[in-house]
Structure formats: C-alpha cells, structure tokens
Amino acid sequence: MNKIKASRAQGIFWGVQLLSGIFLLIVLGVHFWALHFNTGNQALSYQLILSRLSSPAWKVFDTVFLALVLYHALNGVRAIILDFNVSKAMRGLLFWLCVMVAIACFIFGLNTINSVM
Numbered sequence: 001m002n003k004i005k006a007s008r009a010q011g012i013f014w015g016v017q018l019l020s021g022i023f024l025l026i027v028l029g030v031h032f033w034a035l036h037f038n039t040g041n042q043a044l045s046y047q048l049i050l051s052r053l054s055s056p057a058w059k060v061f062d063t064v065f066l067a068l069v070l071y072h073a074l075n076g077v078r079a080i081i082l083d084f085n086v087s088k089a090m091r092g093l094l095f096w097l098c099v100m101v102a103i104a105c106f107i108f109g110l111n112t113i114n115s116v117m
Contacts, residue, residue: 010082013075020072027065053116066109074098 034052035044042048052058081094 013078017072017075017079020068020075024068024072027061027068030061031065050116053113059113059116062113063110066106066113070102070105070109074102 035049053062077098078095081091086094
C-alpha cells in the first residue's frame with residue numbers, strides 16, 4: 001500500500017473512531033439514564049434488569065452498545081500498536097489478534113444478551 005492510501009486509511013479509521021466515541025457517549029447516557037434514573041419508584045433489582053433484557057428493543061440496544069464498545073476499544077488498541085512502530089508483519093499479526101478477540105467477545109456478549117428470555 002502506498003503512503004497516500006495508507007494516510008487515507010488512517011484518516012478513515014480516525015474518523016470512525018471519533019464517530020464511535022460520540023455514539024458511545026449517547027448510548028452510555030441512555031444506558032445510564034435507563035438503569036439509574038428511570039426505575040420509577042422501584043429500586044434497581046435483578047428482576048427489573050431481567051424484565052428489561054427480555055424486551056427485543058433493549059436486546060438490540062445492548063447489542064449495538066456491545067459492538068460500539070468493542071470497535072472503539074480495539075481500534076484504540078490498533079492505534080496504540082501503530083504508535084510503537086512495530087514491523088509490518090507484527091502489525092498484521094496484532095491486528096488479526098484484535099479482530100479475533102473482538103469476534104470472541106461479541107459472540108460471548110451476544111450469547112449473554114440472548115440468554116434472557
């Protein structure tokens with residue numbers, strides 16, 4: 001890959017990182033509000049959380065939240081790896097390791113989200 005394409009790709013990764021951070025703030029705000037302020041007169045309990053997780057809308061919300069967190073975190077790890085000026089082969093290895101970790105965490109998280117009926 002030539003330097004112009006590499007620079008353009010880094011710019012795209014940076015822009016998506018910025019957007020994912022903005023969306024994470026919004027999603028985190030909704031998550032925090034729903035779990036800590038929108039409980040009515042009920043105390044936050046395991047049963048209340050189970051009732052919310054049984055809703056398909058909350059399952060979609062939590063899945064999007066999980067995907068955003070994983071992308072943002074592991075893209076940040078990728079950026080840190082690039083800062084260390086490791087070899088191209090090592091960058092590739094670490095990138096694919098991050099991808100595998102993200103896939104494993106997403107599958108585990110999705111299984112947890114969908115285990116509530």
